[in-house]
Amino acid sequence: MKSFVRMSYPYILWIGIFVVAPMIMILLYAFTRGGNSTLTIHFTLENFGRFFSDPDFMRVLWTSLRIAFITTVVCILIGYPAALFIANLPERRQTLMILLITLPMWINMLLKTYAWRGILLNFDDMSSEIKVFIGMVYDFLPYMIIQIHTAIAKLDRELLTASYDLGADKWKSFLKVTLPLSIPGIISGVTLVFLPAVSSFVIPKLLGGGNYVLIGTLIENYFLVAGDWNFGSAISLIMALIIIAAMYFTRKIDRAAEEE
Amino acid sequence: MKKILSALMALVLVSLVFPVLAGAEDVVEDFHGAVLNVFNWGSYIDEDEQVLESFKKKYNCEINYKNYDSNETLYTKLLGGDDPWDILVPSDYMIERLIKEKRLQPLDKSIIDNLDNLAEPVRNLAFDPDNTYSVPYLWQSVGIVYDTTKLDPALVEEKGWEIFLDPSIKGHAYMYDSARDAFMIALKSLGYSANSENLEEIDAANEWLLNMHRTIDPSYVTDEMIDGMAEGLKWISLGYSGDIAYIISENEDMAFCAPWQGTNIAVDAMVIPANAGNPRLANLFIRHVTEYESSLLISDYTGYASPNAQVLEELYGPGGTYEGNSAYMPRAGYAADEIYVDLPDLAGELNHRWTKVMAAQ
Numbered sequence: 286m287k288s289f290v291r292m293s294y295p296y297i298l299w300i301g302i303f304v305v306a307p308m309i310m311i312l313l314y315a316f317t318r319g320g321n322s323t324l325t326i327h328f329t330l331e332n333f334g335r336f337f338s339d340p341d342f343m344r345v346l347w348t349s350l351r352i353a354f355i356t357t358v359v360c361i362l363i364g365y366p367a368a369l370f371i372a373n374l375p376e377r378r379q380t381l382m383i384l385l386i387t388l389p390m391w392i393n394m395l396l397k398t399y400a401w402r403g404i405l406l407n408f409d410d411m412s413s414e415i416k417v418f419i420g421m422v423y424d425f426l427p428y429m430i431i432q433i434h435t436a437i438a439k440l441d442r443e444l445l446t447a448s449y450d451l452g453a454d455k456w457k458s459f460l461k462v463t464l465p466l467s468i469p470g471i472i473s474g475v476t477l478v479f480l481p482a483v484s485s486f487v488i489p490k491l492l493g494g495g496n497y498v499l500i501g502t503l504i505e506n507y508f509l510v511a512g513d514w515n516f517g518s519a520i521s522l523i524m525a526l527i528i529i530a531a532m533y534f535t536r537k538i539d540r541a542a543e544e545e
Numbered sequence: 546m547k548k549i550l551s552a553l554m555a556l557v558l559v560s561l562v563f564p565v566l567a568g569a570e571d572v573v574e575d576f577h578g579a580v581l582n583v584f585n586w587g588s589y590i591d592e593d594e595q596v597l598e599s600f601k602k603k604y605n606c607e608i609n610y611k612n613y614d615s616n617e618t619l620y621t622k623l624l625g626g627d628d629p630w631d632i633l634v635p636s637d638y639m640i641e642r643l644i645k646e647k648r649l650q651p652l653d654k655s656i657i658d659n660l661d662n663l664a665e666p667v668r669n670l671a672f673d674p675d676n677t678y679s680v681p682y683l684w685q686s687v688g689i690v691y692d693t694t695k696l697d698p699a700l701v702e703e704k705g706w707e708i709f710l711d712p713s714i715k716g717h718a719y720m721y722d723s724a725r726d727a728f729m730i731a732l733k734s735l736g737y738s739a740n741s742e743n744l745e746e747i748d749a750a751n752e753w754l755l756n757m758h759r760t761i762d763p764s765y766v767t768d769e770m771i772d773g774m775a776e777g778l779k780w781i782s783l784g785y786s787g788d789i790a791y792i793i794s795e796n797e798d799m800a801f802c803a804p805w806q807g808t809n810i811a812v813d814a815m816v817i818p819a820n821a822g823n824p825r826l827a828n829l830f831i832r833h834v835t836e837y838e839s840s841l842l843i844s845d846y847t848g849y850a851s852p853n854a855q856v857l858e859e860l861y862g863p864g865g866t867y868e869g870n871s872a873y874m875p876r877a878g879y880a881a882d883e884i885y886v887d888l889p890d891l892a893g894e895l896n897h898r899w900t901k902v903m904a905a906q
Contacts, residue, residue: 339901341901341904341905341906342904344904344906345904406778494764494766495719495722495763495764495765495766495769496762496764496765498765498900498903498904503900503904506896506900507900508621509615509617509618509621510615510617510618510724510896511617511724511892511893511896511897511900512617512620512621512624512892512893513893513896513897
């Protein structure tokens with residue numbers, strides 16, 4: 286057993302260098318001012334004040350959250366029936382269907398988005414917001430379907446039989462048995478869709494035709510163009526906090542659902 | 546069968562040996578496979594990188610060729626990483642800053658002895674009057690490209706930059722996502738200098754840009770405007786003359802306008818960072834690129850104006866690739882046109898304000 290523990294050292298080292306260290310640097314940058322000289326450190330909350338006191342930035346944050354939220358809801362609305370349908374197929378067909386759904390996930394996201402861009406160029410009248418949603422839902426839907434499908438497939442079929450025996454019709458059995466028991470699947474689907482969707486900026490950038498400034502674009506802009514690493518770090522940190530909070534709440538809902 | 550095989554083998558052997566021999570003859574000076582690190586703008590060299598290939602052969606070296614997409618990215622990378630670049634191609638104002646911060650080394654004029662052929666407009670430039678640190682690579686102006694089937698040329702010429710405040714182009718315009726250029730058109734439109742540091746003027750320009758944002762709701766893009774305009778997806782865009790020369794050569798409905806209010810003339814020039822790993826090879830590279838053949842290949846492919854007088858004549862003149870293509874040849878000597886001056890204290894502020902314009906409702 287001890288030898289297995291040792292085998293995790295490379296991974297811990299990896300995490301330390303590429304995840305923890307950058308996080309600490311972001312933290313340091315976010316609370317300081319004046320980028321390039323690290324010799325004198327002035328701690329300040331200025332960067333955060335600047336972000337939260339600015340109505341334009343708040344709107345950008347709101348837009349990012351809104352787009353991610355709608356994407357997630359649409360993914361559930363399309364993904365749940367799809368997952369339910371697949372779960373009710375015979376075993377071998379299920380494997381095939383899941384394979385078909387996984388297939389596009391193997392293709393690079395940028396490539397898929399460029400393909401969508403080519404297709405959507407032909408629809409002049411479609412608003413850029415709809416185009417963004419099409420691209421986002423297309424990209425994130427498989428994650429949702431697979432998570433929900435796994436939860437439903439795990440379900441004990443006897444429970445449904447029992448429910449029918451007790452006089453519940455199909456719809457009622459679904460509401461009382463299948464749906465509550467598949468909530469953990471929905472929750473992990475939400476984690477896999479909502480969180481990356483908040484910070485996604487390539488899809489809105491490519492499909493939104495440059496009419497969208499989202500939080501990811503802001504961060505990129507302040508780091509690469511403006512060279513203001515402090516403010517960029519502050520926005521990144523705010524994003525990280527939102528994501529952590531979102532994860533905390535989904536966990537909580539998940540646990541509450543399990544206890545029921 | 547055996548005979549055929551051996552004949553084939555002989556052919557293969559000959560073809561293997563010959564290029565080596567041919568290559569060996571061309572070597573001017575042997576650098577034994579040393580690596581030259583070149584950091585240049587994206588799609589800013591000839592199509593097949595012939596210019597690099599011939600240099601590699603001439604000096605038996607390797608080239609590590611990387612791209613950046615803005616002066617600010619270049620600067621950030623230069624600060625952030627410790628990759629020792631040998632050649633950079635920043636624009637005028639960024640060169641000025643790099644000189645001021647002592648990040649460049651003087652060029653070796655005993656190697657770069659071919660500067661007599663520089664075209665008149667790119668001689669004695671304010672940021673480096675005697676080419677101590679830099680040799681022009683390509684130059685251009687900022688202008689308007691528009692679809693003549695959608696917009697009346699007389700109207701665009703008459704309005705100049707003000708066309709970007711015209712409600713009739715709402716939803717049909719690209720705006721180049723560059724803080725400095727955006728503020729330039731606003732400042733010029735209001736009759737101020739593109740290098741203004743006067744906060745009142747900058748506030749006014751900021752208002753102008755917000756007004757533009759609300760009136761025409763442009764798509765903020767960078768190089769996407771090149772294909773977009775070539776395909777006629779939008780009616781009008783801000784752009785760089787070289788890109789516009791290309792767009793016009795692809796789509797003849799498109800036309801170029803150099804606004805009467807004046808614009809920015811930009812010169813991108815080759816420089817050698819102070820910490821370059823291989824200065825001698827870098828100086829040789831600058832000389833190589835400045836020669837007629839290389840300069841012709843680069844300017845011909847990119848559509849940007851060559852700093853080499855002979856090449857300019859060749860490409861713009863009768864029978865040249867850009868014969869009569871007004872976007873290829875930046876107007877020279879127009880009093881209202883300006884080269885950017887480095888504004889270190891203002892750069893962050895302009896970027897911040899520009900980001901807010903794009904994010905505004």
